[in-house]
Amino acid sequence: MSLYSPEEWSSRKLAGQRLMIGFEGPVCDERIRSLIARILPAGVVLFSTNVRNPEQVIRLNRDLQSAAKEAGLPPLIIAMDxxxxxxxxxxxxxxxxFPPISELKNTEEAREHARCMAVELKALGITMNLAPVLDVADKDTSIMKKRAFSGDAQAVTNMGLAMIAACRQEGIHAVAKHFPGIGRTVLDSHHVLPVLDAKKSLLAISDFLPFGAAIKAGVDGVMISHILYEKLDPEWPASLSTIISRDLLRKEMGYEGVVMTDDLDMKAIRLPMEKAMERMVLADIDLGLICHEGPAIDEAFNTLVHMAEKEENKAPFIRSAKRVLRVKSSLS
Structure with missing residues (x-):
């Protein structure tokens, strides 16, 4: 069975390749090897709990890739914020x-910021940076004020594109976040579900602009936010919305790359994991991020396996796998 032919993959492999997972600890021990062999994930997301020093991170990432190979998987995406x-x-x-990007003054500083980060990440065996933030934070009350470039959409666009280009030049995949833009929110989706009532016409001349430019530049990934945009979709947060991900991002804006959710462990998402996975697939989102080790990962995987076994779902699962493989193939 070919590593790069999803048409030949089992339902379990198609399912696992729609997940990126987190885990506890600084080593890839038997517990983590077993997790990778069981879930067959597309990638992992590393956090501070996984990090001690450069030598340890290099060893961890080497062992993670070895575990993926033993499980019959293409190379893992190894991501980090x-x-x-x-x-x-x-x-x-x-x-x-590194300073927050809110302190960067121009595209040259943004480019050098991203380049230095990418060089360090690449040396450690990390393949993807979950950055840049392309949110337009135009008010001091914005939850993103210190994490965003600016409150000016054009400045965000220019500096964001500089960062994406620098990452690509150094061999690191960039992810534009948090589509369709969370610069207007004052609440933190780690704790609650923020609700925004901005009209699409207003978002289109500000919040959408940096993402549209990133899409034209061929950004490798786009992360969807856990925000309820009442004027776009009054029922579902963006990360589970067919209107926002499938219709707006895919069809209207023409994005054909990898789309991923923000961390589904966040408290903004108060659904059973089974329902979240069903919505993710329906919304044409390729990767669900579950960044904490625990039963939610198995619940998501089992739901996805059940879905992938249905004949009517084969084509969308294969399509998502191919998008992810386009990223993975450049890591080999």
Missing amino acids: QEGGSVARLREPNFKE
Whole structure:
């Protein structure tokens, strides 16, 4: 069976390749090898709990890729949130410390910021940075004020594109987040479901602009936010919305790359994992992120296996696998 021919894959493999998972600890021990062999994930997301020093991270990532190979998988996407400032998994004294992107003044600074990060990530065996943040935070009350470039959509666009290009140049995949833009929210989706009532016409001339430019630039991934945009979809948060992901991002804006949810462990998502997976597949979202080790990962996987076994779901599962493989194939 070919590593890169999803038409030949089992339902279990098609299911697992729609998940990116987190785990506890700094080593790929037998527990983690068993997790990879059981879930067959597309990738892993590393956090501070997985990090001690450069030598340890290199060894961890090498062992993770070895476990994936033993499980008959293509290379894992190994991702990390390394934005700079408060959101950074690599910190002094063992790693370089980066300022928040809100302190960057122009595209040259943004490019160098991303380049230095990418060089460090690549040396550690990390393949994807869950950055840049492309949210337009135009008010001091924005939850993203210190994590966003600016409140000006064009400045966000210019600096975001510079970061994406620098990541690509250094061999790191970039992910634009948090579509369709969370710069207007004052609440944190880690704890609650924020609700925004901005009209689509307003979002189109501001919040959407950096993402549209990133799509045209061929950004490898787009992360969808856990925000309820009442004027776009009054029922579902963006991360589970067919209107926002499938209709707006895929069809209207023409994005053909990898789409992923934000972490489904966040408290903004208060659904059974079974329902969340059903909505994710329906919304044409390729990857569900479950960033904490626990029963939710198995619940998601089992639901996806059940869905992948149905003949009517084969084509969309294969389509998503091919999108993910386009990223993976450049990691080999």
